[in-house]
Amino acid sequence: MNPFTESVVEEAALAWLAGLGIGVQNGPAIAVCEPSAERTDPNYRDVVLESRLRGALDRLNPDLSPEALDDACRKLTLAAAPSPIERNRASHRMLVDGVPIEYSRPDGSVAGGLARVLDFDDPENNDWLAVNQFTVAEGQHVRRPDVVLFVNGLPLAVIELKNPADENATIWSAFQQLQTYQAQIPALFAYNVVLVVSDGMQARIGTLGAGREWFKPWRTIAGRDIAAAFQPELQVLLEGMFDKRRFLDLIRYFIVFEDMGDSHVAKKMAGYHQFHAVNVAVEETLRAAQGHVLMDQAAEPGADYDAPRKPGGDPGDRRVGVVWHTQGSGKSLTMAFYAGRVILHPAMANPTVVVLTDRNDLDDQLFATFARCRELLRQPPAQAADRGDLRAKLSVAAGGVVFTTIQKFFPEERGTATRSCRTAATSS
Numbered sequence: 001m002n003p004f005t006e007s008v009v010e011e012a013a014l015a016w017l018a019g020l021g022i023g024v025q026n027g028p029a030i031a032v033c034e035p036s037a038e039r040t041d042p043n044y045r046d047v048v049l050e051s052r053l054r055g056a057l058d059r060l061n062p063d064l065s066p067e068a069l070d071d072a073c074r075k076l077t078l079a080a081a082p083s084p085i086e087r088n089r090a091s092h093r094m095l096v097d098g099v100p101i102e103y104s105r106p107d108g109s110v111a112g113g114l115a116r117v118l119d120f121d122d123p124e125n126n127d128w129l130a131v132n133q134f135t136v137a138e139g140q141h142v143r144r145p146d147v148v149l150f151v152n153g154l155p156l157a158v159i160e161l162k163n164p165a166d167e168n169a170t171i172w173s174a175f176q177q178l179q180t181y182q183a184q185i186p187a188l189f190a191y192n193v194v195l196v197v198s199d200g201m202q203a204r205i206g207t208l209g210a211g212r213e214w215f216k217p218w219r220t221i222a223g224r225d226i227a228a229a230f231q232p233e234l235q236v237l238l239e240g241m242f243d244k245r246r247f248l249d250l251i252r253y254f255i256v257f258e259d260m261g262d263s264h265v266a267k268k269m270a271g272y273h274q275f276h277a278v279n280v281a282v283e284e285t286l287r288a289a290q291g292h293v294l295m296d297q298a299a300e301p302g303a304d305y306d307a308p309r310k311p312g313g314d315p316g317d318r319r320v321g322v323v324w325h326t327q328g329s330g331k332s333l334t335m336a337f338y339a340g341r342v343i344l345h346p347a348m349a350n351p352t353v354v355v356l357t358d359r360n361d362l363d364d365q366l367f368a369t370f371a372r373c374r375e376l377l378r379q380p381p382a383q384a385a386d387r388g389d390l391r392a393k394l395s396v397a398a399g400g401v402v403f404t405t406i407q408k409f410f411p412e413e414r415g416t417a418t419r420s421c422r423t424a425a426t427s428s
Contacts, residue, residue: 053153123244223276
């Protein structure tokens with residue numbers, strides 16, 4: 001009998017997650033009436049570990065009243081939406097920005113605020129738990145995903161595994177199983193960030209609603225080197241993506257919901273090359289801008305500023321560098337992810353981002369991508385119509401994402417022939 005079974009793969013996955021400092025529990029052990037019970041519904045219809053969620057809300061929002069935290073908990077767990085992807089989108093917004101709540105001031109007036117759900121600054125201040133064989137019932141269906149990762153009591157990742165010794169159970173059998181779960185127990189996926197499938201040999205990561213062509217490998221752990229061929233793909237994916245800091249960064253900066261028209265929403269996440277390229281580019285941006293916009297902010301107590309690792313140049317030289325792409329590598333989204341990270345970084349003091357191209361069709365294409373990613377950018381981008389419009393859009397003190405072509409920067413007094421030659425030189 002072949003000892004390499006699905007349970008062996010499951011145990012290996014749990015061990016790799018435990019190695020990252022993530023707690024591990026067996027699903028049946030936390031059911032109602034068990035000594036370690038954490039679930040409250042004997043019929044398995046609860047998908048949130050509410051005691052962990054409430055504990056995290058209390059810990060992360062010490063200034064909010066119990067009533068305000070009750071309100072936040074209700075909004076997180078009872079949110080409604082016209083479709084699973086829209087529910088997921090709304091939940092993701094609350095994960096990143098916080099839960100909108102109202103509370104009473106001592107004088108009796110009502111104020112609004114946000115209740116934090118995740119601590120993005122200190123990964124260890126969150127509650128991490130991986131549960132195997134987590135039974136979920138919804139409608140007439142009862143399903144048992146292999147591994148569910150909870151952060152602060154919310155199920156943020158689902159991992160489905162297959163037996164590598166069974167030639168009929170491939171990685172795509174696990175993918176198809178996840179499609180069944182999404183259709184039959186959609187409540188489990190309201191908060192989902194990522195989905196993982198593996199047969200113990202191969203491993204792929206994707207998002208809610210994505211087709212199999214968008215489930216991709218994760219080929220590096222720390223981002224500096226591609227993993228050796230002898231390392232199991234599942235180990236590389238789990239250690240590379242579920243490292244606590246990297247997973248929180250993925251949630252905060254590298255998930256986008258694109259409005260594709262006709263009420264269709266596509267959820268997308270960065271591939272490993274985009275994730276690490278953007279992070280290095282941001283490090284280099286901070287280094288290159290030192291002394292120009294960073295010094296005062298970086299010196300402030302509590303400022304979110306880390307000295308870049310292995311700087312590529314002198315501090316403050318204003319030379320960030322180049323990200324090299326191949327065709328089909330997702331250049332437009334990489335640029336959007338980079339812009340979103342730079343815009344949110346407090347050390348950059350609300351920068352103005354100018355996206356410069358040398359062709360109108362490319363300008364339109366990139367603008368359309370950024371416009372669909374406006375939630376990631378925290379603002380809608382703008383497209384300059386002509387030189388005067390460009391001057392007006394760049395006259396603001398700070399902020400904004402502006403698209404333009406390089407031709408609009410040429411001096412107006414120059415002749416058409418000169419401008420044409422320069423355009424040709426730029427294009428080449």
